[in-house]
Amino acid sequence: MSDESKKDNNGKKAVRSGFWYVISNVLIRAVGIITAPIYTRLLTTAETGYANNFNNYVSILSAVMGLCLIYSVGRAKLDFKDEFDKFMSSIQTLSSLFGFIVLLAMFFICPAGGMLKFEREVVMILFAYLVVYPSIDYMQYKYRFEYKYKENIAISVIITVATVVLSVALMLAMPERRGFAKIIGTVVPSAVVAIWCYANILCKGKTLVNKKYWSYALKIGLPMIPHGLALLLLARMDTTMISNLRDYSEVGLYTSGYTIGSLLMFLTNAVGQAWLPWFNERLYTKDYASVREKNRLMMFFGCVITLGFIACAPEAVKILYAPGYWTSMYVVPPVALGTLCQYFYTNYVNAELFYKKTSLIAINSVIAAAVNFGLNAYYIPKYGFIAAAYTTLAGYFILMILHFICTRYILKLPIYEDALYFAMLAVTCVIGIAYIMVYDKWLIRYGISLLWFAVLAYVRKRDIINAVKMLKNRRG
Structure with a gap:
């Protein structure tokens, strides 16, 4: 062969x-x-x-x-x-x-x-x-x-x-x-x-x-040991700080909403598991064009799925939880968007890992965890458990920026369409946060969803056709 x-x-x-x-x-x-x-x-x-x-x-x-x-x-x-x-x-x-x-x-x-x-x-x-x-x-x-x-x-x-x-x-x-x-x-x-x-x-x-x-x-x-510990800290410090700075009832509300928002991670992690071996092989031969083409498709569908999660959050919370927990639905948008930032920054981490620059990964993770701690300490006492969701989003966004800087300007790797990725992420964040304003109006919310889905389907029809072809070939 x-x-x-x-x-x-x-x-x-x-x-x-x-x-x-x-x-x-x-x-x-x-x-x-x-x-x-x-x-x-x-x-x-x-x-x-x-x-x-x-x-x-x-x-x-x-x-x-x-x-x-x-x-x-x-x-x-x-x-x-x-x-x-x-x-x-x-x-x-x-x-x-x-x-x-x-x-x-x-x-x-x-x-x-x-x-x-x-x-x-x-x-x-x-x-x-x-x-x-x-x-x-x-x-x-x-x-x-x-x-x-x-x-x-x-x-x-x-x-x-x-x-x-x-x-x-x-x-x-x-x-x-x-x-x-x-x-x-x-x-x-x-x-x-x-x-x-x-x-x-x-x-x-x-x-x-x-x-x-x-x-x-x-x-x-x-060098990845501090990275692993920092990511654990980034993921878990919220509940600890909410319990210390507010009360256990807010911990319950936060974790309930976080559970729904983080379900997205099961999908993004699954895609990442399959992507990484192929990515490494292509990078080994410096086939950046193939990586760029397929990765653009992955990021586009990551944004679409994220918006779908955010749009359906109120119904998911009301089905799974008692009425006393329903305010936790407002945790879902920033948590889901934070998961999307993780999905994006994994692209840069994969490149850093491939070129064995694990010290850069560790430094970035420690910085992001420290920033997240500072933001939590300042905003949670003022705004409660909702603030923790947004500081988590900020932490993962900062981590994405740091990994982007390392990959593009320190390692000088022109692998990804960075400007397009940031534009996609910005649009997704704006739409995702805007959903919060119509969380209590399901008809308007799903009407907006159908509208942006139709627009995206038209604008990105080439990517959708390619995705369908890829799925049809999965038995090949």
């Missing part, structure tokens, strides 16, 4: 992967929505907080325990084409070795009474889990860059279904310790899959230690 035929074939695989990633993400999210009432009936608010706190520590500590080596996988697939399995096996050994050292240290450090507001046994479970947990990410990233979307999706579905079944069973079997039962129900399925992933990667790569691979992965991964 010629190089050009291979590229076209991978392009079709990317479209097909994106389609099924979207479907699987929606279904997995649907499982979460359906099972939420079951958990709330079985768990008290304190038990829910206990289990969620465990999950929060997994998110935070996994960025450190895994040394962020996962970020080296995409470029390594190109730099070590014939040694990729060996590379994966080697970096897995490195992260699990570091995780085991931390686990051993915690065994001696953790007092008998526990720490992190957990009993000692739960602390040990947490750190033992983090030794093998990164292997799931390694396997899914490996599948992603090999265009094996079926295997990738299967891992997510198995973990999701097994977690629900085991969690409910254990909570019913352990009524006195249901918070602990929920933790075990979450850990065991993921740990079993992680061990399988670990063994699979090790058997294929048959490499434990390789200094060349370790040095390569560490140079890319270590």
